[in-house]
Amino acid sequence: xxxxxxxxxxxxxxxxxxxxxxxxxxxHSSFVAYPTPRNLxxxxxxxxxLSVMLGLQILTGVILAMHYTPEATMxxxxxxxxxxxxxxxxxxxxxxxxxxxxxxxxVYIHMFRGLYYGSYKEPREILWxxxxxxxxxxxxxxFMGYVLPWGQMSFWGATVITNLFSAVPxxxxxxxxxxxxGYSVGNPTLNRFFSLHYLLPFVIAGVVVLHIWxxxxxxxxxxxxxxxxxxxDTVPFTPYATIKDAFGISCFMLLYAWFIFYMPNYLGDSDxxxxxxxxxxxxxxxxEWYYLPFYAILRxxxxxxxxxxAMFSAILILAFLPxxxxxxxxxxxxxxxxxxxxxxxxxxxxxxxYLGAQPPEGIYVIVGRILTFCYFAYFLILLPLLSRIExxxxxxxxxxxxxxxxxxxxxxxxxxxxxxxxxxGALFAGSAQNARAEEQEAPPSQKWSFSxxxxxxxxxxxxxxxxxxKEVCSACHSLNYIAFRNLADPGGPGYSGxxxxxxxxxxxxxxxxxxxxxxxxxxxxxxxxxxxxxxxEQAARAANGGANPPDLSLITKARSYERGFPMFVVDFxxxxxxTGPNYVNAILQGFEDKPPAGVSIPEGSYYxxxxxxxxxxxxxxxxDGQVTFDDGSPATVAQYAKxxxxxxxxxxxxxxxxxxxxxxxxxxxxxxxxxxLYFTKKKVWADAH
Amino acid sequence: MGGLATLWPFVAQMNPDASTIAAGAxxxxxxxxxxxxxxxxxxxxxxxxxxxxxxxxxIDEARKVPVxxxxxxxxxxxxxxxxHDQWLVVIGICTHLGCIPIAHEGNYDGFFCPCHGSQYDSSxxxxxxxxxxxxxxxxxxxxxxxxxxxx
Numbered sequence: 001x002x003x004x005x006x007x008x009x010x011x012x013x014x015x016x017x018x019x020x021x022x023x024x025x026x027x028h029s030s031f032v033a034y035p036t037p038r039n040l041x042x043x044x045x046x047x048x049x050l051s052v053m054l055g056l057q058i059l060t061g062v063i064l065a066m067h068y069t070p071e072a073t074m075x076x077x078x079x080x081x082x083x084x085x086x087x088x089x090x091x092x093x094x095x096x097x098x099x100x101x102x103x104x105x106x107v108y109i110h111m112f113r114g115l116y117y118g119s120y121k122e123p124r125e126i127l128w129x130x131x132x133x134x135x136x137x138x139x140x141x142x143f144m145g146y147v148l149p150w151g152q153m154s155f156w157g158a159t160v161i162t163n164l165f166s167a168v169p170x171x172x173x174x175x176x177x178x179x180x181x182g183y184s185v186g187n188p189t190l191n192r193f194f195s196l197h198y199l200l201p202f203v204i205a206g207v208v209v210l211h212i213w214x215x216x217x218x219x220x221x222x223x224x225x226x227x228x229x230x231x232x233d234t235v236p237f238t239p240y241a242t243i244k245d246a247f248g249i250s251c252f253m254l255l256y257a258w259f260i261f262y263m264p265n266y267l268g269d270s271d272x273x274x275x276x277x278x279x280x281x282x283x284x285x286x287x288e289w290y291y292l293p294f295y296a297i298l299r300x301x302x303x304x305x306x307x308x309x310a311m312f313s314a315i316l317i318l319a320f321l322p323x324x325x326x327x328x329x330x331x332x333x334x335x336x337x338x339x340x341x342x343x344x345x346x347x348x349x350x351x352x353x354y355l356g357a358q359p360p361e362g363i364y365v366i367v368g369r370i371l372t373f374c375y376f377a378y379f380l381i382l383l384p385l386l387s388r389i390e391x392x393x394x395x396x397x398x399x400x401x402x403x404x405x406x407x408x409x410x411x412x413x414x415x416x417x418x419x420x421x422x423x424x425g426a427l428f429a430g431s432a433q434n435a436r437a438e439e440q441e442a443p444p445s446q447k448w449s450f451s452x453x454x455x456x457x458x459x460x461x462x463x464x465x466x467x468x469x470k471e472v473c474s475a476c477h478s479l480n481y482i483a484f485r486n487l488a489d490p491g492g493p494g495y496s497g498x499x500x501x502x503x504x505x506x507x508x509x510x511x512x513x514x515x516x517x518x519x520x521x522x523x524x525x526x527x528x529x530x531x532x533x534x535x536x537e538q539a540a541r542a543a544n545g546g547a548n549p550p551d552l553s554l555i556t557k558a559r560s561y562e563r564g565f566p567m568f569v570v571d572f573x574x575x576x577x578x579t580g581p582n583y584v585n586a587i588l589q590g591f592e593d594k595p596p597a598g599v600s601i602p603e604g605s606y607y608x609x610x611x612x613x614x615x616x617x618x619x620x621x622x623x624d625g626q627v628t629f630d631d632g633s634p635a636t637v638a639q640y641a642k643x644x645x646x647x648x649x650x651x652x653x654x655x656x657x658x659x660x661x662x663x664x665x666x667x668x669x670x671x672x673x674x675x676x677l678y679f680t681k682k683k684v685w686a687d688a689h
Numbered sequence: 690m691g692g693l694a695t696l697w698p699f700v701a702q703m704n705p706d707a708s709t710i711a712a713g714a715x716x717x718x719x720x721x722x723x724x725x726x727x728x729x730x731x732x733x734x735x736x737x738x739x740x741x742x743x744x745x746x747x748i749d750e751a752r753k754v755p756v757x758x759x760x761x762x763x764x765x766x767x768x769x770x771x772x773h774d775q776w777l778v779v780i781g782i783c784t785h786l787g788c789i790p791i792a793h794e795g796n797y798d799g800f801f802c803p804c805h806g807s808q809y810d811s812s813x814x815x816x817x818x819x820x821x822x823x824x825x826x827x828x829x830x831x832x833x834x835x836x837x838x839x840x
Contacts, residue, residue, distance in 0.1 A: 165784065181703055181706070184734070192703070277733070278732075281802075
């Protein structure tokens with residue numbers, strides 16, 4: 001993509017092809033001989049990382065689409081079937097879901113890098129605008145992809161976001177109806193979102209080609225911000241950039257694998273493990289983390305139309321950046337003021353993201369307004385002003401000079417440390433505020449055999465838990481996604497195939513119609529699923545005082561509680577993700593006969609210490625001595641609660657042991673591979689530094 | 690012209706199809722089982738419709754407020770059917786971003802939206818929060834004293 005190539009194949013077959021389609025010359029000139037500035041740092045590897053992520057998302061996405069059903073009544077179940085029944089389905093789904101977050105993480109770093117080093121300035125304006133277009137397409141794709149699992153957050157996220165268009169004067173409602181294909185978000189909406197979610201990544205790939213084309217015409221920017229002039233300023237793409245990118249990608253894959261294998265639900269929302277229900281709004285609708293700063297901007301403005309305009313402007317303003325910042329010096333390294341304000345801007349964006357996840361009340365609204373102002377002020381006031389008043393330091397004459405002067409200052413890391421501490425302090429203050437508003441006691445953390453990087457299910461506990469479910473819970477709660485055959489699956493309760501078959505035969509399953517056209521009952525088979533205690537939701541509600549006992553297959557993933565600021569950072573490293581089991585365990589033991597003084601519980605409800613609002617419709621389900629265990633475990637409520645929670649954790653994630661086992665293998669490989677790449681890179685670059 | 694005419698089917702196909710429109714036909718609701726102070730939620734065109742049997746206190750509260758002080762001025766009388774003052778029928782979709790407000794919550798004896806904190810009064814009018822308009826009243830009429838037809 002950068003002029004005629006001097007590539008001359010020697011093999012006659014390649015020569016024959018090259019004369020008719022000079023594709024190898026194109027590849028050679030773009031990715032082998034292409035000159036890259038020799039002073040690029042690791043922030044420049046994110047372009048390559050993004051290309052890999054796009055490729056991986058398309059690959060995993062196309063495979064997932066082979067198993068997914070885009071239909072409102074089946075979508076949620078089909079995702080569960082992928083995770084439970086498709087070979088390595090859990091892996092592909094985790095890769096795709098975490099991959100979206102990793103893709104956005106990489107794109108944000110890529111964008112901030114462009115912002116810091118002035119990569120949008122002449123002659124790279126079109127390159128930058130193409131990037132903004134890719135980012136917009138990514139946001140649309142990510143949003144529609146999040147709708148596809150059809151959980152509660154999918155459904156209500158889709159409702160809130162499509163309703164943004166109802167703010168358009170006069171045509172608003174017609175536009176929204178057009179988007180929905182109905183009078184509310186429903187099956188037609190899901191269908192078209194699936195179609196577009198499949199299409200847009202290929203559009204992104206197309207724009208990426210333009211983006212790279214524009215890059216190879218203008219040449220890469222670099223930390224010094226001076227253009228390459230002589231051959232001494234550059235090194236050929238291969239092997240120099242190739243090996244450096246490969247090392248960068250490999251490091252990024254380590255982070256990616258951490259999410260895939262150890263923290264697959266860390267970035268997700270527990271509400272999305274509840275199937276979409278148009279009649280119930282989740283108490284707290286939160287978009288995925290990568291939209292949070294814009295969501296905070298939307299909510300900080302009290303007028304609906306103005307809020308929507310502000311949110312879209314916050315993104316579109318990026319496209320005008322080349323004309324807002326007119327300073328001649330590209331790199332912020334040589335702009336003492338711009339550099340400081342850049343870091344402040346980063347902090348503003350992070351804080352806006354934090355606010356986007358908080359409830360829209362009290363102090364959060366006020367801080368949100370101030371930060372929204374700061375966000376826009378950075379682009380509209382600060383950057384144009386700085387270009388006029390700032391005295392930049394002298395830039396090096398050439399890239400080669402910059403490389404030779406590398407021994408220089410190390411002030412930047414100190415500045416960023418100070419800023420990182422400032423963020424931490426601010427977030428901590430924010431969470432302290434949060435803790436004060438919290439009147440509910442968090443469930444106590446239990447010791448679970450399945451926690452941590454090598455945790456396994458305790459077979460005995462799963463078997464006892466199954467007994468508790470069968471004898472107590474199953475009177476009201478279904479377990480729809482679990483089949484009897486699963487009891488004999490590896491990594492499960494450890495029954496043999498024959499035992500699972502015998503277990504199934506104790507159940508009566510409705511089947512039919514037979515040759516006479518009548519339904520009949522027969523003993524269960526391993527392939528059958530646990531039957532529901534009630535024929536439909538209405539019957540379940542009628543029998544339980546108006547409350548629908550939730551299905552328990554996913555309950556340990558569908559329930560959670562806030563961990564607050566310092567903990568959610570610690571949890572990332574300690575791999576703590578047992579909020580669901582802690583909650584379920586606490587609910588089962590949280591019943592108290594008499595509510596504490598001053599708390600009144602409506603008739604037909606029971607007091608539970610850990611239930612949000614404390615009034616639960618379920619009476620105390622477990623009592624000492626209710627279930628007898630064959631293995632001599634104590635017949636106490638605490639033991640029952642722990643065992644049934646372990647069993648339900650297995651029900652929610654039957655392949656957890658396989659996930660952690662494969663994770664360990666992947667990590668051993670990736671760490672060795674990254675090490676090898678590092679030393680190869682050092683060797684290759686030895687003469688270039 | 691030809692190009693635009695060709696484009697139209699490609700846009701129009703996105704609108705609700707015939708079966709969706711047919712499923713949006715009027716429905717009848719029996720009011721007899723709803724006691725004073727209670728409300729029910731029925732679905733019409735996939736949207737929740739709240740039918741509230743308001744208490745005397747709720748009606749008085751809704752009528753005492755000076756209409757001009759409201760963000761979206763509308764009198765309570767204009768939002769109910771004459772002679773059926775106790776019945777409030779509104780589409781339970783927050784006019785902000787489409788969440789479903791919870792009945793009998795908030796500071797105005799009406800509805801509270803958990804998503805972004807909008808509060809509606811006992812007449813379904815917006816009183817506080819980011820929502821720009823009152824909860825819409827769907828087209829309906831009384832077929833008899835204890836039965837309404839929505840749509």
